Amino acid sequence: MITKEQPAEQREQWRRVEQVFRGKYGVIRELEHGGQSRVYCARRSSDGKFFVLKHIQPGSGVDVEDNLRILSRLNHPQIPRLEEMKVRGEEAWLVQEFFLGDSLKKVLMDNRRMHTRLPWKKAVEWMLSACEPLGYLHSLQPPVCHCDVKPANLTFRVSDRRICLMDFDISREITAGKVRARHMSPAYASPEQKQLMRIDTRTDLYSLGVTFFQLCTNQMPGEHWLHWPLPPRFQDLLDHCMAPSPNVRFQTVEELRQELLKLL
Numbered sequence: 001m002i003t004k005e006q007p008a009e010q011r012e013q014w015r016r017v018e019q020v021f022r023g024k025y026g027v028i029r030e031l032e033h034g035g036q037s038r039v040y041c042a043r044r045s046s047d048g049k050f051f052v053l054k055h056i057q058p059g060s061g062v063d064v065e066d067n068l069r070i071l072s073r074l075n076h077p078q079i080p081r082l083e084e085m086k087v088r089g090e091e092a093w094l095v096q097e098f099f100l101g102d103s104l105k106k107v108l109m110d111n112r113r114m115h116t117r118l119p120w121k122k123a124v125e126w127m128l129s130a131c132e133p134l135g136y137l138h139s140l141q142p143p144v145c146h147c148d149v150k151p152a153n154l155t156f157r158v159s160d161r162r163i164c165l166m167d168f169d170i171s172r173e174i175t176a177g178k179v180r181a182r183h184m185s186p187a188y189a190s191p192e193q194k195q196l197m198r199i200d201t202r203t204d205l206y207s208l209g210v211t212f213f214q215l216c217t218n219q220m221p222g223e224h225w226l227h228w229p230l231p232p233r234f235q236d237l238l239d240h241c242m243a244p245s246p247n248v249r250f251q252t253v254e255e256l257r258q259e260l261l262k263l264l
């Protein structure tokens with residue numbers, strides 16, 4: 001809600017966002033302020049329903065047209081539905097379904113602060129849940145590669161305890177030609193994505209592997225010393241996920257899912 005106590009600059013920003021949709025939504029609070037976008041929680045005035053309003057700023061490098069085409073193809077219960085979108089040149093405002101919950105990044109940060117980690121079983125269950133929206137994306141024709149799977153883009157939804165996948169800013173459709181990543185989160189990107197080689201859906205399996213490693217250990221792969229060494233069966237699965245060559249990796253989400261089930 002816009003109040004007099006807010007810094008003038010912020011008040012102006014929120015007002016601008018509200019004006020884009022002619023006052024249909026009222027900004028409640030800012031969820032995130034990244035380099036390329038600002039993400040707000042907003043409320044629809046007509047019925048009080050919550051939404052996420054994302055402002056993709058000019059110069060973000062996000063291909064707004066690609067993004068809109070991909071988002072309008074998606075229909076899965078663990079992916080926020082696109083309610084509406086406004087595009088002005090390189091700038092875009094998306095209105096998406098709001099999922100109440102915590103990003104896995106927040107869960108990891110909380111655990112780190114409290115010197116604890118997720119129980120193994122829970123980490124496996126969360127990965128199995130994340131396989132649902134990711135498998136769906138890969139099953140589309142043409143397949144959609146998320147390209148930015150990481151804890152910050154996965155949210156634990158409180159209402160049904162499922163893991164939801166968000167942020168399709170740099171997702172790509174895998175077509176016959178050469179598809180390269182445009183941007184990436186280097187700590188989670190596969191070698192082929194980092195080297196700007198041809199990518200396909202297997203790059204997401206690598207990033208999901210890094211995410212799983214982090215969920216299990218609260219650390220990133222490659223750190224010398226692990227507070228919580230992994231059980232050998234977990235290590236084998238992770239090696240398979242994070243194999244540098246995509247041909248040696250799990251080839252599909254379903255292959256990974258079958259192996260995850262064996263860890264329960």
Ligand SMILES: Nc1ncnc2c1ncn2[C@@H]1O[C@H](COP(=O)(O)OP(=O)(O)OP(=O)(O)O)[C@@H](O)[C@H]1O
Nearest residue numbers: 031032034039052080097098099103152166167169
């Ligand atoms: N539909 C949603 N429901 C609930 N929370 C959301 C939703 N979309 C985004 N969020 C929260 O806002 C955060 C930022 O959103 P998002 O990942 O889309 O943008 P971003 O990371 O700022 O964009 P970029 O990766 O381009 O910088 C997410 O990590 C998540 O916690």
Ligand SMILES: [Mg+2]
Nearest residue numbers: 152153166167
């Ligand atoms: Mg994000």
